Amino acid sequence: MVGPRSWVGGLFHRSSNKRHVKFIDYSLSPIQEQRLQRLQERLQVPFDETHLDHQEALKTLWRAAFPNIALKGLISDQWKDMGWQGPNPSTDFRGCGFISLENLLFFARTYPESFHRLLFKREGIRAAWEYPFAVAGINVSFMLIQMLDLSSVKPRCLPGINFIKLLGEDEGAFDELFCIAFEMMDAQWLAMHASYMEFNEVLQATRTQLERELSLEDVNRIQDLPGYNLLYP
Numbered sequence: 001m002v003g004p005r006s007w008v009g010g011l012f013h014r015s016s017n018k019r020h021v022k023f024i025d026y027s028l029s030p031i032q033e034q035r036l037q038r039l040q041e042r043l044q045v046p047f048d049e050t051h052l053d054h055q056e057a058l059k060t061l062w063r064a065a066f067p068n069i070a071l072k073g074l075i076s077d078q079w080k081d082m083g084w085q086g087p088n089p090s091t092d093f094r095g096c097g098f099i100s101l102e103n104l105l106f107f108a109r110t111y112p113e114s115f116h117r118l119l120f121k122r123e124g125i126r127a128a129w130e131y132p133f134a135v136a137g138i139n140v141s142f143m144l145i146q147m148l149d150l151s152s153v154k155p156r157c158l159p160g161i162n163f164i165k166l167l168g169e170d171e172g173a174f175d176e177l178f179c180i181a182f183e184m185m186d187a188q189w190l191a192m193h194a195s196y197m198e199f200n201e202v203l204q205a206t207r208t209q210l211e212r213e214l215s216l217e218d219v220n221r222i223q224d225l226p227g228y229n230l231l232y233p
Contacts, residue, residue, distance in 0.1 A: 026161065028154060032168040036154065039167065039174055043150060047093030047101060049074070057101055058089060064108035065119055082119070083133030092135055100141035104134065106175040107182065111231050114183060123233075124190040131189065131199050139203060140181050144174070147207050159214035166222050176222045181210055183230035 028036065048054050055074060062071045065082050072078055075088045084092055093100060108115045117123060119133050148163050149155040155164060166173040185206040188194075194202045213225045222228065 026154075028164065029168060032164050035167045035171050036164060038171070040150060042099045042102070043097065043145060045098040047090055047098045049088075049090035054098060054101070057098075057105060061101065061105055061108060064105070064112070064115070079134075083131075083135055083137075085132065085135055089134065092138060096138050096142045096145070100138040103141050103175055103178040104137045106172070107137070107179045110175075111179055114179065114231050114233075117233075118182060118186050125193075127189075127193070127195040129196040131194075131196060131202075136185070136199070137178075137182060139199075140185060140206075141178060143203055143207055144177060144181060144210075147211060148174075159211045162214045162219065165220065169221050173222050176228075177210075177225075179231060180222075180225060180227045181206060184209055184227045187230060 058074060059071060062078075062082070069078075074090075077087045079087055079089050086092075121130055145151065147157075148160040149157045150160070152160075155161050163173065163177070166177075170176065185203060188202050188205045188209070189199075192198065192202055192205065210227070213219065213227055216224075216226075219225055
């Protein structure tokens, strides 16, 4: 078994953004600049288990996942059924922050059938040792932040530059991309016949596929990404 916190964020310390290609500087439109700034502000918000809004967001996620099962508390072994590493989900957010919870909530609310299909591993020949759903979602968020170079003043990599164009068309582009990436990761998992210890390789393959799709010339909206169709099987 991997160490108790190695699933969160640490999986990508070996595959961080060191593959940047130098590009000529580019300008952002006012709407792109505004939306990028708001997205980057979201990235700076840590998950705070004492914050009532954050507590309520967690409870909302539980209700979306298990509408017919009452949650016993914010610290409960029930959380493991959603794929958290222990009885207190707040400890798993240290690798990414509140935005990863926002991503999961967006997925549950916007694509509930897809969300539940992945949560309950309803399709494909599954591994005996499956990936934990919720913590996998945190790692997907972490991967996207790195892949798109969102910690820079403005992205310097081609996928990140093209993402800014999508963000200019849809302020929810990052949340939408999270849903696509999660679906894509699960598809890679099945195609690779992967098991728990191979999650990092699966996520790297997902990143490579996303980078390829975000580099296509005819992608002008998030819906133009080939992977978007995974949300509607």
